[in-house]
Amino acid sequence: MTPRLLFRVVAIAEAVTWTLLIAGLILRATTGWALGVTIGGGIHGFVFLAYAGVALLVGIDRRWQPGLVVLAVASAIVPYATVPVDLALDRRGKLDGAWRREPDPASPDRTPLDALVRWFVRRPAVLIAVFAVLLVAIFATLLALGPPGGR
Incomplete structure (x- = not known):
């Protein structure tokens, strides 16, 4: 799966969960049926966190400027904004290419995160497992803290 396809899938999923x-x-x-908010909100929160993680991963791999990563993540706060952000990034070529699995002598790693992302990308099973554990841990912690806006 390319960075472009992964980003597109989670961007669309994030919009659907809105x-x-x-x-x-x-x-x-x-109708007074509050369970709908609990279910929809829970799914949306989980996918929001997944989208933020994927935006960070793709942003580091594609060597986006930090502001662009922040914009991509922040777009999930606005209903349905992840889809136009995905399209704009795609039009600008910010999602082009395969994952960077090997160091590029012409463009060395800028930060330790570059090398870390490359290491994980070469080991997709480890990446998926670590991503899943972190996602579940963050989600569980947030659930323990309670819903946004209090109970």
Whole structure:
């Protein structure tokens, strides 16, 4: 899976989960059924975290400027904004190419994160396992803290 395809899949998934959350909010407002917000919000929160992690991973691999990584992650805060951000990044060529698996002598690693991402990209099973554990740990911690805005 290329950086472009991975980013596109999670960008679209993040937008779809906004629909689930908004539908849950509408159901709660119109019928009083609060479980819709719990379900939609939980799914949306999990996919939001996955999108943020993928944006960081792709941004480091594609050597985006830090501001561009922040913009990509922040776009998930605005409903459906991840899709136009994905399209804009694609148009600008920011998602082009395969994963950087080997060091490029013409363009050495700029930060230790470059080497770390390359190491993980060469070991996709380890990357997926570590990503999943971190994602679940962050999600569980946030659930323990309670929903945004209090209970």
